[in-house]
Amino acid sequence: MLGFIFGPYWWMAIPPALLAMWAQYRLRSTHAEFSQVATDRGITGAEAAREILDRNGLTGVPIHEVPGELTDHYDPTKREVFLSEGTSRSISVSAVGVAAHEVGHALQHKDAYAMLGLRMALVPVTGIASTVSSLLILLGFFIGQMRGLYGFGNTLLMLGIGFFSVVALFQVITLPVEYDASARAKVQLQKLGLVTPREYDGVDRVLSAAALTYVAAMFAALSQLLQLILMSRSRDNDR
Numbered sequence: 001m002l003g004f005i006f007g008p009y010w011w012m013a014i015p016p017a018l019l020a021m022w023a024q025y026r027l028r029s030t031h032a033e034f035s036q037v038a039t040d041r042g043i044t045g046a047e048a049a050r051e052i053l054d055r056n057g058l059t060g061v062p063i064h065e066v067p068g069e070l071t072d073h074y075d076p077t078k079r080e081v082f083l084s085e086g087t088s089r090s091i092s093v094s095a096v097g098v099a100a101h102e103v104g105h106a107l108q109h110k111d112a113y114a115m116l117g118l119r120m121a122l123v124p125v126t127g128i129a130s131t132v133s134s135l136l137i138l139l140g141f142f143i144g145q146m147r148g149l150y151g152f153g154n155t156l157l158m159l160g161i162g163f164f165s166v167v168a169l170f171q172v173i174t175l176p177v178e179y180d181a182s183a184r185a186k187v188q189l190q191k192l193g194l195v196t197p198r199e200y201d202g203v204d205r206v207l208s209a210a211a212l213t214y215v216a217a218m219f220a221a222l223s224q225l226l227q228l229i230l231m232s233r234s235r236d237n238d239r
Contacts, residue, residue, distance in 0.1 A: 008234060009234075013227070016219050019215075019220075020216040020217070022212075023212040023215070026209040026212055027070075027212070027213055029209075030206050032094075033094075034205065035086070035093075035094040035095070037092055037199070037202055039096055039194070039195060039196075040199065041193075041195075043096065044088065044089055044090060044091050045090055045092075046083055046089070048099050048100055049063050049083065049099040049102065052185075052189075052192065053103055053106060055192060056107060058106055058110060061080065062081070063083060064081070065082075065084075065088045066084055067085060070084060072084050072087050072099070073102060074102045074103070074106055081103060082102070083099055087099050093195070093202035093206070096189065096194060096195060097203035097207055098206065098207075098210070100203070101207055103185065104181030105181045108181060108184065113177075115173055118173055119173050119177050122169070122170045129166040129167055130167050132160075132163045133161070133163035133166075133167065135160070136160030136163060137156075137161070138160075139153070139156050139160075140155075141157060144156075144157060158232065161229060161232065164228065168218075171217050171222070172218055172222070174214055174218070175211075175214050175218050178210075179214075182211060185207065186200065186204065189203060
């Protein structure tokens with residue numbers, strides 16, 4: 001792992017890190033800005049989510065309130081929407097937009113959106129792959145430096161890279177899933193008259209800022225995968 005950090009391709013980690021910081025800043029600042037702007041209808045995030053669900057025939061999908069900030073999510077295994085306290089109770093543009101986004105995932109589930117199904121299938125595999133890849137890559141680099149064990153270490157390294165590619169694939173698949181959920185959210189908010197044209201612009205800005213965090217995560221995963229591949233090839237050339 002020290003080689004991964006201080007090796008010849010260490011600089012490849014800088015752009016993803018900068019993008020991730022910028023994305024988090026954009027999300028926090030944009031969300032905070034529109035958390036101060038109330039919707040004309042005065043509905044809470046939970047009320048907006050409930051209306052969208054009911055109007056789309058998803059009356060059986062419950063909405064739960066969870067602690068934390070920006071902890072909102074949709075659980076496809078339970079078919080339940082979870083909204084943070086700030087989103088659930090607030091009548092702000094940010095709250096309504098975020099709540100509608102999470103409901104967008106429920107609409108994807110209802111429509112059997114293929115990319116959501118693929119991401120759901122990869123969730124348990126990705127968790128295992130993330131842990132296993134780190135262990136194999138570490139062992140591969142260290143064992144490969146021992147006399148007579150280069151071949152074995154290289155095999156472990158290749159396996160680790162293979163497992164990490166699953167993690168990168170998950171991030172690639174997540175991006176269109178999140179963009180599609182936001183698109184569905186904005187359509188529903190306009191169609192049901194839950195936001196005005198002025199408020200819609202705020203919703204669009206909040207959801208676009210949130211989407212940037214997924215772009216950053218995908219960029220970081222692909223950059224790390226490329227860095228690992230280049231380092232493995234460099235080791236072969238240095239033998």
